[in-house]
Amino acid sequence: MAVLSKIRQRSILLIGVIGFCLLAFIIGDIINSGGFGVTKNVGSVNGTDIPAQEFMQSVNNMQTRQQGISATQAANNVWDYEVQKVLFEERFDKAGLRVGRDHVLDIYAQVYGQYPQFMNALGKFDKAKFNEFLVNLKTTNPQQYQAIEKERPSVETSAKRQLYATMLKAGFFTTNVEGQANYQLENDKASFDYVFVPYNSINDDQVKVSDEELTAFMKKNEKKYKAEASRDIEFVYIENKPSATDESEMKKSIDGLLVPSVKYNDETKATDTIPSFANATNNEEFVNVIAGSEMKYDTTFVSKKQLPLDHAEQIFNLAPGQVYGPYTQNGYYMATKMVARKPGTSVKASHILIGYKGSQTPDPTITMTKEEAKAKADELLAQVNANPASFSQLVAQNSVDKGSVANGGVYDNITPNQMVKPFNDFIFNKPVGTTGVVETDFGFHVIKVLDKYDGVRIATIAQKIQPSEATTDANFTKATKLEMDSREKPLADLAKELGYTLTPVNGLGANDENIQGVGPQRAIVRWAYNKDTNIGDVKKFDTPQGHVVARLKNINEKGLLPLEQAKVSVLPLVRNEKKAALIKAKMVGATLEAVSQKTGSAIALAQSLSMANPMISGIGPEIKVVGKAFGLAAGKTSGLIDGEAGVFIIRTKAVEKAAALPNYSSITARVNAQGRGGVETRLATALKDDAKIEDNRFEFN
Incomplete structure (x- = not known):
């Protein structure tokens, strides 16, 4: 009682302390958000702020309009729009542009x-x-x-x-001089002999490239190799897949429906005998209620082609009342019962459509009258009857139904009322092989009935093969243990011991969402960029399909390409530079013959290459080599050339100038159109590259 009395005496003080702490917390949050009454901005472009409230409203609006788009996708789309809006508005203002x-x-x-x-x-x-x-x-x-x-x-x-x-x-315009130059790039030809020693003639392990050399190479051309901030992670994915036991239990549940069973009825307080699937008289009730199938009962007759491909033959040949299964299809355990069979439920037919002015033809340029179209259709029918093999050719030459021309006018597996009524009535009421002319709102159809298919009505029980609660609980435990054990032992070693795959993901951007192999995982990206997450930290993330145990492998600040990425794209270039020096030391001699003898590489011929297509057969594009050939007089030999695939020495045989044209207007027009077509995109890229952009999207999504 004394203790309680003390607590009561100090309760006002405790309330005051708690209240002060809450107030401090709120004030701190306000300060971090930019102060009282201040809305933090999502970012800015050349000093123009993008307010958070308006930005998030636009994101919500986009998600409402585009069903299925994620918040991150919407935020990135809105950001790109806002950035371009600011950049172009600046251009509009400078140009004094107004619209009426x-x-x-x-x-x-x-x-x-x-x-x-x-x-x-x-x-x-x-x-x-x-x-x-x-x-x-x-x-x-x-x-x-x-x-x-x-x-x-x-x-x-x-x-x-x-x-x-x-x-x-x-x-933006192209001059005739530029048109002529482009013509010459495409049509002037050079032929030359060459000796080629490829870079891959030297093993990669013979040439060492340090990280410092990679960095120095990138610094020579910083714009080409600049990169935004990124993160590298690696992860283990423990997927919630059904175990063999789960699949066995699912099969047992389907098997149980194939034999009679007795169940207690809570309402009647008595036992009910449930017939087997084969003996059930009310198929709809059995499939939908008793079996609780995820594929509901459907009375539609279907053709053999519409049945599951791997099981169509067995199902189609069942007698009424027979059951096929259990079998697996698309992640489901299934059993299918033959209910009924009906002849001629779908049709295969081909047609030629002749439209006329005023019909609902897909070709609005048609000027043929209705009478002319009818006469044309009758004429084609006579040709079809005289030579049935000509049908597909006549379709290609005459039909305005472009959707079926590629198939020779054929529509397969046509179901009742799929086509307009006159077409439908003809193909379903006439025997196979019948031809005729039918008029519809689209024009006149020359039709041939090619085949008719029997249909079957089936009842199918389908249960999705899913992991059991025991399986998902076991996977959760494994993932949790993996996260905890990684504090004492490297994640890579643990993954190897447990037989898991450790998947690397490099270059994650701050506003990325998708992680290859596990899909949209924004929470992982946010964690990787959190200021409290350090290199080597490991964290478990629960997903609808399983668990991801991720490790932050590297933090790459804004600047040059991260070394891991540079080793993919830049390392081969630096390595080839070093290989070129080694190869050149062997390519001694003033003539091709001398160099060939020294290196053991044969003299080869490159014939009729242009600057527009500098493709050396068996090697690939070599613009520098071909350009050198155009610059040499016939019979002259070059020095050693560092090419794309190796080191070359060439001797020009001939340079053939293309015949001059009376004018180059068509080429000029083509080049001009190509250049104009990309003007807006190139401008948008240039404006963005030159802009001062502050991007705080990461804090809002």
């Missing part, structure tokens, strides 16, 4: 241009009709009108961007 109502309506035309209510008599978008729609909408549906108006700034930005891109493309 017509420019905005051009954007709306791209969105709503196919809506019939906004088209004129010529089938074109009518700006007046769209304006009228907006005026009426303001009165009849103010909420929808406000939603459209809310998007107007984005529409105006799109209009500005299109106008700016048009201006840029108009300023």
